[in-house]
Amino acid sequence: MKQKNFTKWLLVFFLCVVFTPLAHADTDPDISVSDCIGKGVDCSSKDSTKDQINEPAESTDDVTEITPTGLTAWDYIRTLLAFIFVIGLLLWLLRFMNKRNRTFDQNRLMTNLGGVPLGQHKSIQLVKMGNHYFVVGVGENVQLLREIEDPDEIADLLARYDQEGSEVRKGIMSQLYERFFSKINSGTNKETSDFSSLFTSKMEEIRADRKQQIDRLKEKGSDRDG
Structure with a gap:
């Protein structure tokens, strides 16, 4: 609570x-706070009179300057x-x-706490029904394998179930981060392996070509001697 x-x-x-929101207060250098509060001066009337005096001056100005306010x-x-x-x-x-x-x-009355696939349409499931825990085999039919009655084993299974849930809750961003960098690393490794295989094949071609040239030179030398 x-x-x-x-x-x-x-x-x-x-x-x-x-x-x-931020509020900006207008200041008047001719009037102080003590004049408005202590002496009973009507500040609003002075402001209105001052505005009326300044109205002709403002109307004569054709261009008004606006002061920009930055962040x-x-x-x-x-x-x-x-x-x-x-x-x-x-x-x-x-x-x-x-x-x-x-x-x-x-x-809920029944809860599936997880399972392990064993093949096509075959798996082992841990099912909670009320306060009882069962291990069942799912295939062509559903068969009860055993019932878990040990409190320590039940507590261990529930702790692992909660731990798996906390790992799922670690965040979508971290999972996307891991997938993104795993793809980058796999792509880099693939490019490296492709380059190494290409380099090896080129070296083998050069060696084979050089061997053929040496064999030809040997054949020409033997023909001259004969």
Whole structure:
């Protein structure tokens, strides 16, 4: 319960920090804060009077200059925080969905905990039915091989089942990373093997051609001697 409340308040904090807009205040060098608060001066009336005085001057200007506002360091920090928040939210959502699926599997009457294929349409499956665990052979028919009743063995099997689930949850990006670099390494090894085989074949051709030339020279020498 405490962990859920902490996560909730952490999300609220990040939302407030990242998505809070920045407000810019206009300043008037002729009026101070003490004049507006302590002395009861109507600052709004002075602002309106000043705006009315400046209206003719502004209307006479044909070209208005707009000062560009660049990105500040705080804007980059907010973008980085938003990116980290989104990634963390996705990871938390994935973990929550996996935990929910685990809870759903535990509450089901029958659950397949895994299996090993032994050939075409043949396998050995570990099945949980209620609080009982069975090892069955699946082929042309389903045959009960044994029932697991040892608590230590059941605990070991459940621990391995949870470990396999944690390995699956390690992330899609890491799996894609491994597959990508394995393809690159396999492609590099294939290119290296192709080059070495081509180099070897060329060397064999050169040796065979050289041997033929030597044999021809020997034949010519023997003909002259004869």
